[in-house]
Amino acid sequence: MIISIAAALLASVAAEPAGSAAAAPMPATPAKRTVQQDFDAASRAIEEGRYEEGVKTFEAIEQRAPIQRDPIARGTLLARKGIGLMVLDRLGEAQTALTGGLKLIAAERSDLLVDRFRAQHALGQVALKQLNYAAAADAFGRSLALAYDNSSRIRALTALSRATAFDAGDASVRYAEQALAIARAEPDQAAMKRMIAGIDTLRGRALLNHGRAEEAYEILQKAMEEQGGLDRKVDADEIITRSDLAIAALLTGREDAARRYLAFTGAGRIAETPFETPTDMRPPSCGGPADLKPDDVAVVEFSIRDDGSVGVVAPIYASVNGQGALVFADAVRNWSWQPENVARIPPLFRLVTRVELRCSTGADRPPISQLLSAAFMNWAASLPGGPPRPVAGEAAALVSLKAELARREASGGGITLLPVLAALGRNDVAPRAEREAWLIRARDLTINARGPVTARVAMEAALAELALDWTKRGNETYRTALRTILARPEVGADAIAANTLKLMISDPLYRSPAPADASTLLREVTEDPRLSTANQLRIGALVRLATLQAASDNLAAAAASYDRTGLDTKQCALLDAEPVRRAQGNLGDFPMEAMRWGFEGWVRTEYDILPDGKTSAQRAIIAYPPFVFRQAALSVAKNVSYAKSYRPDGSAGCGGMHLNIGFRLPALRH
Incomplete structure (x- = not known):
């Protein structure tokens, strides 16, 4: 729709000051x-x-x-403009533009109805991207009231189904059914086939999340047939439907069918999956406002941008409704x-991947x-x-930090660059060579500014850690x-600087x-009169010393060192050194069903480590x-073993440890 602003333009020209009529002719431009x-x-x-x-x-x-x-x-x-900003993920700016635009567009102007609908609908999409599903449902409800034809009504209703998928009640199912009724009433059903498949997929997903898995399975099967059946050509819509169908099959006890549907999505069948090389990947913590339980499970769908950040993310299925589903997605x-x-990673799997x-x-x-690092940041916070x-x-932080560095350099640089350079140097997404260059600049600025010893040592230790390659020779170079x-x-x-280095x-x-001199270094920390009895460096040294003494069969000395910490075993475990893994576990038990369908995979496990180095309470969290x-x-995690640690009551030597396990088929390796 074209909005004429000619009248306003003429008014602007008429308001220009006179006096230019006698000016000499200018060359044609x-x-x-x-x-x-x-x-x-x-x-x-x-x-377009x-x-x-x-x-x-x-x-x-x-x-x-x-x-x-x-x-x-205006x-x-x-x-x-707000619609464009929303698509570009400039969500804060999009929300401001869309809200401002809706306030100015006159409700009585019928020629502006399409713009009002689109702006209101885009506000809902902004809220969906922000994982504010309550606000999204409100915005989509308003867009439904502005719908101007069947196509816009279907858009609003399907969006409402998505936004209410984890709400109590059956609103999500009803919205999908209303959209389906409109689509099926269209005269050209051949043209509507793909749209109907998409609506049926949403309807099936809503049923899945409300405990009606058998109904969901039948509807999702129908959606797959509407898309052309189970063939080897696949697009993003077909991946979504087949993935939902796999969940429905699993929840209804059809495990073999679930693997077959999943195999025809292409998941687990590419050499470079998003999970081969993650830099920062954490699930949500149990508990919290949503009161997540260890047995709660969710499937989350997401895309990956070229810069390595996550783009669109959405919960697909959750065993717990309400806020819990959104907490899982927010972590991703x-x-x-x-x-x-x-x-x-192949473009299609950057666009849509599930975990x-x-x-x-x-x-x-x-x-x-x-x-x-904390000592450095405390000092740097006081700098200009x-x-x-x-x-x-x-x-996302890397992009922001680079922009902030450029801004400060343009404004004169100097000591103002220091906190930004240090943060860039610690960013794990950045290439190692760039991180090294940033840390060297940060170290030199710290020296020139006569910063505290801890600040300089923080930068030097960070440079040493960056060069660590985890080989035996590299470990010695680091030390x-x-x-x-x-x-x-x-x-x-x-x-602080000296005793932190001794523990490291x-x-x-x-x-x-x-x-060989670990015990000597640790005793020096425990006996340093500058450290209080409650200082975490001193306690950390005592816990480490107890483990070394127990390894030498000096249990009396180990018990005495442990008693001097004054803390319970859980607190001590957090201050102890991370145990060294001795045995990886047996990766030979590749699931036969997965091998038959050609799946590869990746799992992050979590477990506790007992004092004898064995694992317990094993869980798969991603x-x-x-x-x-x-x-x-x-099964692999149960066979992993670690170096022994000392705990007098036999409690876990370390809790909540993580291990990433990859399952690979040689035939898929390039």
Whole structure:
């Protein structure tokens, strides 16, 4: 729809001051585009899916006088620009533009009904992307009231079905059924076939989430047939329907059928899955406002952007309704991958991938080096410019930090760069060479600013950790670097810096036991008069020392060291060194059903480690593809073993440990 702003443009021209009539003729130049022409071009760009172009053009003209003087033109511009911003995931800006546009577009103007519907519907899509399903349902309800034909009614009703899928009652099912009735009443049923399949998929999913799995199975089978049946050609819509059907088959006891449907989605049948190379991937914690239980399970669908951040994310199925389903999806929203690894994932699976999730019972276990990082950030927070704005997710944070670094450099740089450079250097999504360069700049700025010893040591230790390659030789190089830092007089004179380094040096590493002088280093920490009896460095040293003493069969000394901590076993476990894995477990038990269908997979397991190094309370908290490799992964986790730790009461040596387990078929390796 074209909105004329010619009248406003003429008024603007008439208001220009006189006095230019006598000016000398100018050489002929190309005619300048009018505001109306730019407005129309931007509108076409949005309609045709060229959203960046459309938004940019709208932004270029929205402050021009003809737009500002005409509320209808300004409102329509904001509404259309808001749609583009929503698609581009600039959600805060989209919400502001859409809300502002709707306030300005006159309700009595019938020629603006389409714009009002689209803007209201886009507000609902913004809320869906933000996982605010209550706000989405409200917005889609308003868009339904503005629907102007059968197509717009179907759009609003299917969106309402999606937004209410995890609500109590059967509203989600009823919305899908209303949309289906409209679609089936259309005269050209051949043209409606794919749309009807999509509605049936939504209807089946709503039934799944309300405990009506048998009905869901029948409807989803029908949806699959409407899409052409179970063939080897697949698009995004067919992947979604077949994946939903696999869930329905599993919930109704048709396990073999579930694997067959899943196999025909292509899931688990590509060499580069999104789960081969994750950088930051955590499930939600159990408990919380949604009161998640360890047995609660959800399937979450998401896309991955080129920069490694998660794009669109949505819960598909959850054994728990209400807020719990959204908590699972919210955790996925903050996952990250390195861009070079994303580029190897086939585009279709970057667009739509599903994962099975359970909540985590483990507590956060920050590395001992976190004490140095915290000391650095406390100091850096007092510097000009302050710390950068926190952004959830490593990939999204990297984009934000790079933009903030460029902004501060353009404003003069200097010491204001330091907190940003340090944050960039610790970002796991960034390439290692870039991280090293940022950390070196941060270290040099810290030295030049005469920052505290802990701040400088934090940057130097971060550089040493970045170079760690987990080989035996690399482990020794890492410890040598830390010893070199520790040997400096000013470092030894700082209790926090010196004792943190001693614990870092004494900790065992993968494929490398604790160094020969670990007991000596730990005793130095426990006997340092500068540390209080409750200091976590001192307690951490005592727990580590108890484990070393027990390993030498000096149980009396181990008990004495442990008693000096003054803490319970759970608290001590959080302050102890992370146990070293001794045995990986047997990956030979590849599920025969998975092998028959050619599945590959990936599972993150969680378990406790007993003092004798064996695992207990094994759970699968992330699994891809959903419902295929969970049991096999648990079998592997049961056979993993760790170095022994000392706990006088026999309680868990370490709780909530994670292990990623990959299941690969040689034939699929490139």
